[in-house]
Amino acid sequence: MHEFDEQPSRLGRLRIPLLATSAAVAIVGWLVFNPPSLFDGPVEEVRVPRDTGEIRVASLSESFDAEGTLEPELEWTVVHPSAGTITKITSSASPIATGSVLYRVDNVPTTAIVGSVPAYRTMTVDSVGTDVLQLEEALVELGYDSLNVLSIDQTYTTYTASLVELWQEDLGMDPTGTVDYGTVVFIPGNLAVGEVMLSTGDMASGGTLMTLESTDQMVRFDIDVTELHSLPVGSTVSVRLPDNSTFEAVVTDRVNAGSGLWTVHARPAEPLDQTTPVDVSWTVDLASDAVVVSAGAIRRLDNGTFVVEVVHSSDLDTEFVPVELGIQSGSSVELTSGPAVGTAVVEP
Incomplete structure (x- = not known):
C-alpha cells in the first residue's frame, strides 16, 4: 500500500499566495480606471421619436426621359440619271433657292426647283402633270412671264416652251424649249447641300452626287410603347444639348419602329444649325x-x-x-x- 505525503510541497504552498496576489492587483487596477459611483442607477433605454x-x-x-439626336428634318439624295463628266458641282451650305444650279455634267447644268413631286421624265409641249405645274410656277418666280400670260394649269404649252427657251439661254444651254430629264431636280423647300460625294472631273454614272439636308432641324428619339400615351402630337419636350443649354420642341409625329419602340420627331421652337446627341425629358400631369x-x-x-x-x-x-x-x-x-x-x- 502506497503512502502519500499529506504535507503540501513548498512549491504548492507558494503558488496559492501568488495567484491571489495577481487577482487582487487586477481588481485594484480595474477599480482605478473604472471607479464605481454610489449614485449610478440602472441604465435607461433612450427612445428615439418616430418620424x-x-x-x-x-x-x-410623372417624368420621362430619353436619349435622342438633333438632326436635319429631311435628307434628300441627288442622283444624275446618265453618264458624263462632272464639270462643276456646288458645295454651298446656303439654302437652295429655285433656279440654283447644283452641278454640271458635260457642261450641261442641272437646276433645282422647289416642288413636292420629283422629276421623273422629259417635259415638252403637251406634257400634263404636277411636274409641269411646278415648272410653270418656277418660270413665274424667276421672272420669265413678264407679260403675265402664262396659265399655271399643269399643261405644257407652246408659250411655256417659249419661256423655257429664255431660261435655257440664261443658263448657257441650247434653247430647245424642252426640259430634258436630268436637267431639273425638284426638291422640297428649305434644303441646303449636306454632303458632296463627287468632285469636278469625276464621272457621273447614275450614282449619288450629293445629299441635301433640311435647314430645319428636328429632335428624334425612341420611346417604349408603354410611354406612347405620354407624348401625343402637339405636346412639348425639353431638350438638353451637350453644353447643358436647353430648348423646347413640339412633337410633330410618332412612327412605329417595331419591337415595341416608337420613334418620335419633335420640332424645335427656335431654328438650330447643328447635329448632336441630346437628352430629352418631358412631364405628364396626372x-x-x-x-x-x-x-x-x-x-x-x-x-x-x-x-x-x-x-x-x-x-x-x-x-x-x-x-x-x-x-x-x-x-x-x-x-x-x-x-x-x-x-x-x-x-x-
Missing part, C-alpha cells in the same frame, strides 16, 4: 389638387387592407386607419378615401 408627416394636397406628375401622403406612411395588413398610422397626442398615441389608394407619383400616393387633409401620420 411623422401630414396628409396634404398636391399635384401629381392629377391636380390630389389628397396625397408619402408612400412610406402606407402599410398593408395581412388581410390586404391598406392603412396609415394616425398620430393623436404623440407618436405613442396612434391608431391604424384604413385608406384607399389612387395613383402614385414618385414618393407620393393619392388617397381616394381616408383621414382628412392635415392629419398627422407616422412615416417609418
Whole structure:
C-alpha cells in the first residue's frame, strides 16, 4: 500500500499566495480606471421619436426621359440619271433657292426647283402633270412671264416652251424649249447641300452626287410603347444639348419602329444649325389638387387592407386607419378615401 505525503510541497504552498496576489492587483487596477459611483442607477433605454408627416394636397406628375439626336428634318439624295463628266458641282451650305444650279455634267447644268413631286421624265409641249405645274410656277418666280400670260394649269404649252427657251439661254444651254430629264431636280423647300460625294472631273454614272439636308432641324428619339400615351402630337419636350443649354420642341409625329419602340420627331421652337446627341425629358400631369401622403406612411395588413398610422397626442398615441389608394407619383400616393387633409401620420 502506497503512502502519500499529506504535507503540501513548498512549491504548492507558494503558488496559492501568488495567484491571489495577481487577482487582487487586477481588481485594484480595474477599480482605478473604472471607479464605481454610489449614485449610478440602472441604465435607461433612450427612445428615439418616430418620424411623422401630414396628409396634404398636391399635384401629381410623372417624368420621362430619353436619349435622342438633333438632326436635319429631311435628307434628300441627288442622283444624275446618265453618264458624263462632272464639270462643276456646288458645295454651298446656303439654302437652295429655285433656279440654283447644283452641278454640271458635260457642261450641261442641272437646276433645282422647289416642288413636292420629283422629276421623273422629259417635259415638252403637251406634257400634263404636277411636274409641269411646278415648272410653270418656277418660270413665274424667276421672272420669265413678264407679260403675265402664262396659265399655271399643269399643261405644257407652246408659250411655256417659249419661256423655257429664255431660261435655257440664261443658263448657257441650247434653247430647245424642252426640259430634258436630268436637267431639273425638284426638291422640297428649305434644303441646303449636306454632303458632296463627287468632285469636278469625276464621272457621273447614275450614282449619288450629293445629299441635301433640311435647314430645319428636328429632335428624334425612341420611346417604349408603354410611354406612347405620354407624348401625343402637339405636346412639348425639353431638350438638353451637350453644353447643358436647353430648348423646347413640339412633337410633330410618332412612327412605329417595331419591337415595341416608337420613334418620335419633335420640332424645335427656335431654328438650330447643328447635329448632336441630346437628352430629352418631358412631364405628364396626372392629377391636380390630389389628397396625397408619402408612400412610406402606407402599410398593408395581412388581410390586404391598406392603412396609415394616425398620430393623436404623440407618436405613442396612434391608431391604424384604413385608406384607399389612387395613383402614385414618385414618393407620393393619392388617397381616394381616408383621414382628412392635415392629419398627422407616422412615416417609418
